[in-house]
Amino acid sequence: MLQQTDIRDLSLKGLELFQLCAHRGSLQAVATETGLSASTVSHHLRSLEEALRADLFDHSRRPLILTPTGKIFLRNIDNALHELRKARAEAAAGNMSEARYLRLGTIEDFDSDIIPSLAVSLFGTMPNCDFLYHTDSSHMIVQMLRNRQLDIGIAASPTERTRDFIDRPLMRDPFVLVVPKNTGRTPKEIVGGGANLPFLRFSGNLFIARQIEAQLRRMEISPPHRFECGNNQTLLAMVAAGTGWTITTPLLFSRARRFQSDVEMHRFPGKGFARTLAILANADCSRSVLDLVDTAIRTLIQDAVVEPLHGSNPWLKEDFKIIE
Known part of the structure; x- marks a missing residue:
């Protein structure tokens, strides 16, 4: 049972690390993902449990297993951190030059022409932002979004329902x-x-x-x-x-x-038959940043890929196109 505690005893870092450990089930995996040492992650978890005066994990078992109290706490923390990240993103959305961090993942289909140009465009618009670009298969991009390892992804539109993130159809790419x-x-x-x-x-x-x-x-x-x-x-x-x-x-x-x-x-x-490529984003991603990426990549794809192929292969005009 959670005990009454002073909210000042709870650190945001500790709450975020607790959430990651609960979802990953591995302290070492979270340490690797966050760039922290395993002992630092463990210290944050212990400090959180001490502040709450409750055991959130069964520390005698591996992988990490939540206690009944931990499961209740996670359910509430998931919602709270979602709202906090959303508020933080919206607060920064008014001034794009103040954006600080963007993790963007794409399939390799855009590697040679589109992503280099997109990177230059975004860097000019958000000069104070640290960018992380990741290239992978569509199913890995989707998985990384679900694991909150990416903010925005560009991939084949997933076949399963995507209530946990935004899905904007980008283009139709026929076989x-x-x-x-x-x-x-x-x-x-x-x-x-x-x-x-x-x-x-x-x-x-x-x-x-x-x-x-x-x-x-x-x-x-x-x-x-x-x-x-x-x-x-x-x-x-x-x-x-x-x-x-x-x-x-x-x-x-x-x-x-x-x-x-x-x-x-x-x-x-x-x-x-065709595949649909989409711009995917976590629900708490800044709408201004998402709109910026959306607009930029549509323009780049249209100019660098769609129009040249329409010129050399007019029969593609019906099916190979940006989805408005």
């Missing part, structure tokens, strides 16, 4: 067929196995691979494959070398400029 130049076969023949070329596929653990495989199953197509890879550049290099064909997206195709002269991009035969 396309990429084949070696001058195969002499139609896209339908190639997908159906008529070209005697194997299917070069994305690694099965990737979200994009699961989308592609699901569509092929719906079409009752099971093409032979000899190569699986998690890197789009490598897949297109293999296609350019004439070793097979692949299914990718215009956004990913745009990143592989060195191979484009040796391959052809076609509309996917049959019923088309």
Whole structure:
């Protein structure tokens, strides 16, 4: 049972570390994540328990397990810290030059052109802000947002419900067929196995691979494959070398400029399908910062990727586009 305590005995750092330890279940993991020593994290937890005159964790067990009192306290602290972070973000939102810290995660699809330009733009608008940029797969970006390791993420829109963060649709990126130049076969023949070329596929653990495989199953197509890879550049290099064909997206195709002269991009035969990329953010992220990132990245993608591909491939105009 929690005892009556003076609120002045509770430190914000201690409350935040308690929340992290409760969700991670590991004192060492929290120490690594926060850059503190394990002994410092432990000291904050002990000080919090002493101030509350209650045991929040069962210290005899590993991983860290909350006591019944700890579970009640966590439920209230989750809500309180959410409101505090939201208030802090909104207080800073009026003056962008005063923003102090932004953790932004993106999928590697934007690495080469978009993110460097976005970084320059944000640094000019928020000169006093410390930036952390992280590149990873879509499911890891979503997981890091849920774990509050990122403020904003740009990734494939998650299939599950996202009540715990903001989800702004960013762009529609349709799946396309990429084949070696001058195969002499139609896209339908190639997908159906008529070209005697194997299917070069994305690694099965990737979200994009699961989308592609699901569509092929719906079409009752099971093409032979000899190569699986998690890197789009490598897949297109293999296609350019004439070793097979692949299914990718215009956004990913745009990143592989060195191979484009040796391959052809076609509309996917049959019923088309696409992925939706989104800007995701924690609910307590400053709306001004989120709007700034949103506006900047839409402009960059439109100018650097969408319009050039529309010019060279007019058939993409219907489906490859920014979502307004």
